[in-house]
Amino acid sequence: MKSLLLRALLVLICVAGSVQVSAKNEKGLVGAIKVETPKRPKGQKDVLLLIAPKLDTVRVGFIGVGNRGISAVERWTKIPGAKITAICDLRPELVERAQNTVVKAGMPKAATYDTDENAWKQLCQRDDVDLVYIVTDWIPHAEMARFAMECGKHAVIEVPAAMSMDEIWMLIDTSEKTRKHCMMLENCIYDQFELTALNMTQKGLFGEILNVQGGYIHHLFDRNWPIGKRDWRITYNKLHRGDLYPTHGLGPICQLLNIHRGDRIKTLVSMDTKAVEGSLVWKAMGKADPENFKNGDHTMTFMRTEKGKSILIEHNVMTPRPYNRKYQLTGSRGYANKYPVEEFCFAKEVIANEPEFKGVKINEHDAIPEGIQKVLMEKYMHPIWKELQDVAKKVGGHGGMDYIMDYRLVYCLRNGLPLDMDVYDLAEWCCVVELSRLSIENGCAPVEVPDFTRGAWDKIEGYSHAMAE
């Protein structure tokens, strides 16, 4: 009887191009949904700690110089060792604006492309481009990066870099085949608080990290949303359930857990609310079919790792709420939280071990006093932030983290070092887009998260930033 109940029936369902396999027992209970892990093609190997030949100057070509792209162009005019050689956008006036930025900075004019929606291919084919920097809307990201790598260029892509499992595997395979870097431009890993907490984690202040949380709570759309303003984004929300923007939340917390550097995310479960505001915003825009607005106003995704850690991320771009990336970590000996107030809590011995606080009494159920927090934040400031903070704050971009992201990218390429984020980070942080939808659409069933390294997730011991001698 028992064996009868437990007997699993394999059900094959085709979903959006990738094969979904789920196990059902006789009670109709669905086990974890498995998604296909394509076999690594013969002759290909992983790109963990990938090193590419050093570049003296990093010559960059930008595709997409809209809202986010123009600020990247501005930053790149201030990065040592960088040269902007090509610019592409569908809108000639935006290309002109970016060209003016380059010229105003005293740099030579860049080649420009604005004739049609495939003009970016010519940019990728140029001999004077080493790196293609992709800042378009989400849909063309992965294909542009694939083509750029096939043209022999490194590819970096704004968030989220890939919107489906098929796109993710395509990027992994192309990076492994071409031995070109493929990195997602996840800037939040360079925020001052996140970097400091990472440094404290690596120095053992929190003990063993057990639970981490993150998210993207940003009221992007309201009922007075002007028609035509970034329509692509709300249109994507109209058509898809799930967490469509998981990477700002997941990036920094995956680094705390050493994901694919000793641990890996194994299972995920997602739940969403109904789409109240989404539907009303869509209606206010005069668009058809508002009752079928798919993306829930608030989506939550829970994950568990191979080593028994848990993760919670949230997504809400619809309801009025203060901006919040929900960054939080719980370790066996301490705790850190970023929003709405930055605070820490530590076991007594952690504070007692800091020579500055000998004799200071703290308890373990209150945040540490502000004075102690200030000293600790200063003492454990990440070396990268310490080195770059002055110029980063001056150049700007989300308080300086955008500049540090671009600076580190150029620094690693010039020194022939592995980048701070690899294509497997991209995969782990983006896979939530499709896998959360799969979970939600199947009654919030658990989904098995693939090992994107295909067997090498514990080859590297812990996350670290590469540094030149």
Ligand SMILES: NC(=O)c1ccc[n+]([C@@H]2O[C@H](COP(=O)([O-])OP(=O)(O)OC[C@H]3O[C@@H](n4cnc5c(N)ncnc54)[C@H](O)[C@@H]3O)[C@@H](O)[C@H]2O)c1
């Ligand atoms: N990391 C962050 O903090 C952050 C912040 C904002 C936006 N983003 C990301 O940046 C990306 C762009 O967002 P945005 O707000 O700048 O959007 P946007 O609409 O302002 O800009 C996108 C640009 O891409 C161009 N484009 C689209 N298809 C093209 C093609 N085939 N060839 C050439 N150009 C093309 C468009 O004309 C447009 O100018 C998105 O992925 C978004 O999620 C990231």
